[in-house]
Amino acid sequence: MTDVFTLGAAIVVAISAAGFYRIVAGRTVYDRLLAVGAVGTNAIVLLALTGFIFERPEAFVDLALAYALLNFIAAVAAGKYLEAHPAEDA
Template sequence: MITLYHFFFLTITILILVYMYRVFRGPTVYDRILGLNGISTKAIIMLTILGSLYERLEMFVDIALGYAVLNIIGGLAVGKYLEQKRTREC
């Protein structure tokens, strides 16, 4: 049975593809990082919507919480690394 939540899931998948365009195309490496940050935020939202779809929100919310913490640590680490590396080319 198709519900509205399937539609939400599909929309977020399409949005992730749009961000993937920016990640592959981006002129500088910082555009790619911003795109990846957007993708991981969408993945957190997608996990909670999947939890509602499968009626097991408690389990999926735990995964989303862990994913949020990983996303934050990873984005901050890459940002600090690039700041020290002095990369000019891309």
């Protein structure tokens, strides 16, 4: 069963690579902000899968929830900042 979770983790890491590319090569600030949110979501899933791989989901799910809260707060803060200071399209 661990092999399934390991395969899932590898797929999530591969999907995150596309997000990292969009962070670096995004055309606008909004593209980059969305990519950061997507990579953060992938990190949450990766933390949960790591918990199942090591057969300690209770510890890693707590970490994933804490990271999800941080990801949400960062998205709200970035949205508030961009609302007050509109970004120029690059």
